[in-house]
Amino acid sequence: MSYYKMSAIAVLSVLLVGCSSTPVPDPEPTDTTYGGSNDGAYTSGIGGDGMGDGEYFDEAAEADEADEMLGSVIYFDFDSSAVRAEDQDLLSGHAIQLSQNSLHNVRLEGHADERGSREYNIGLGERRAQAVRQILMIQGVNASQIQTVSFGEERPGSMGGSDSDYAQNRRAEIKYTN
Helix, strand or coil: CHHHHHHHHHHHHHHHHHHCCCCCCCCCCCCCCCCCCCCCCCCCCHHHCCCCCCCCCCHHHHHHHHHHHHCCEEECCCCCCCCCHHHHHHHHHHHHHHHHCCCCCEEEEEECCCCCCHHHHHHHHHHHHHHHHHHHHHCCCCHHHEEEEEEECCCCCCCCCCHHHHHHHCEEEEEECC
């Protein structure tokens, strides 16, 4: 019996010694330039005069302009996820913007006022975001361009307990994410 114990201890000690070695650090990077000159090579375009640099295209700024121009908040009635008729034109404008620019993406954020349980309001916010998503998809927006998230009552648009405060909190926000 002691023979087996001794051999097991020997094997374990060999394994532990093998694992305890310290890793060898990587060598310092070496200079890969040959001859010490750039041999007429330029990194800023042909001849380094800025020609051929191209045009700067800022997709994020374009998405922000669309967001500001169209508006980004859809309001809902109490305990409802039905999009109101007055918001249909707003959603049509966003649908046109998104279907013409397949690189643009949106995040639909559903919100609710503080009345109701936390779980119920998370579900209501999700239904509101999904209602907006459904309308955008019907109007030709690709589903891969749309994300939905529900914040329920966690991110109020207006702090307070009046009816107008509650109305500001019952919303879905369209946010361009590019």
